[in-house]
Amino acid sequence: MGVRDVMRAAWLLLFAAALVTAAAASDSNGQRKTPAAEQATLLEIVLSLDSIEVGVSEPGTWLPISLTNISQVVGGFEVSLLLDRPDLFRFSSDSVVETTIVCIDTLDCDPADTTIDTVLNSPVDTVGFATAGWDFVQGRALSTINLKIAALADQGVPDGDAIQPGGPRQICRVYLERIVSGDVLDTLTDRSTHIFIDASGTSFSTPEGTTIGRVDSLACSPSITQCDSMITVSYTDSTAFLYIDGARNFTDACVRGDVNESGSINSADIIYLVNFVFKGGPEPMCNSTQGDVNCNGVTNSADIIFLVNFVFKGGPPPPSSC
Numbered sequence: 001m002g003v004r005d006v007m008r009a010a011w012l013l014l015f016a017a018a019l020v021t022a023a024a025a026s027d028s029n030g031q032r033k034t035p036a037a038e039q040a041t042l043l044e045i046v047l048s049l050d051s052i053e054v055g056v057s058e059p060g061t062w063l064p065i066s067l068t069n070i071s072q073v074v075g076g077f078e079v080s081l082l083l084d085r086p087d088l089f090r091f092s093s094d095s096v097v098e099t100t101i102v103c104i105d106t107l108d109c110d111p112a113d114t115t116i117d118t119v120l121n122s123p124v125d126t127v128g129f130a131t132a133g134w135d136f137v138q139g140r141a142l143s144t145i146n147l148k149i150a151a152l153a154d155q156g157v158p159d160g161d162a163i164q165p166g167g168p169r170q171i172c173r174v175y176l177e178r179i180v181s182g183d184v185l186d187t188l189t190d191r192s193t194h195i196f197i198d199a200s201g202t203s204f205s206t207p208e209g210t211t212i213g214r215v216d217s218l219a220c221s222p223s224i225t226q227c228d229s230m231i232t233v234s235y236t237d238s239t240a241f242l243y244i245d246g247a248r249n250f251t252d253a254c255v256r257g258d259v260n261e262s263g264s265i266n267s268a269d270i271i272y273l274v275n276f277v278f279k280g281g282p283e284p285m286c287n288s289t290q291g292d293v294n295c296n297g298v299t300n301s302a303d304i305i306f307l308v309n310f311v312f313k314g315g316p317p318p319p320s321s322c
Helices: 003-024 036-042 267-279 301-313
Strands: 045-049 051-054 060-068 076-083 089-091 095-100 115-120 136-143 146-152 169-178 192-197 203-205 214-223 226-236 241-244 246-250
Touching: 045 192, 060 246, 076 089, 076 169, 089 136, 146 169, 267 301
Parallel strands: 045 241, 051 246
Antiparallel strands: 045 060, 060 169, 076 146, 076 192, 076 203, 089 169, 095 115, 136 146, 192 246, 214 226
16 A cells, blocks of 8 residues: 555545544534533624514514624624514515706716615614614515615724624614504414524624634545545534524404503593594594493493493403403
């Protein structure tokens, strides 16, 4: 056996040993098995969405996005979000308006520069968040259930707006538009939507443009059976990131008697109902049956008397269902 054959065999043995070691340290999904404390130190960034209750009368809801365990300075990111219930919520789209500028000096006027796209009603809000001073933050609804957020702290010379290591920090919030009516909600047993972070469309970078979590690995070239040389392969280490999905859960169906949707039944609901029954005021805010507190099939003066007895005289509460 020549020296070249010995070297090749040695490379193959080392490669096989590395595979065995990696397999022993991985779970069935290929993720590395590490103690909790060690895993925390391996994480580059934790990206999380919150979960809250949403009132049945609210037209929409804001979803804050937070970063924790930030290990490097963050100067840019892309985040992709997905909804699982398009019958309840949707990501509102940007409105793009083209503004045409009339050329005064036709000799120096480039037609390509005469039209400017103005984005209105952006579904992403940065006021009061860690990205408030960034040069570019924009969200585009790729569909009603998929929102892509792109952000860059500095498009020119860095000016210190990047997010420093540490955390937690809320980076922005996005708007979910409600598209289901209260009457339909009453017929649903599952009134929640989950918001997922799409890992394939999510990444973070330093102010210099270096992808955070990018690692280099040696691999045989051109193949494992003919390891003549080693090459460097770059990839994003998925184990360096933790994504925590969120949810929006509608509160219980319309509370009978809480006609102004304040969260409690009190004298304000009596006044609201008087205006509706006798003065042509607005209907109960959740649905048309919310004011039928005595469950006789109609909303009238008898329901007002029922509420007065409950609020001021210790009478029975409106039934949850008829």
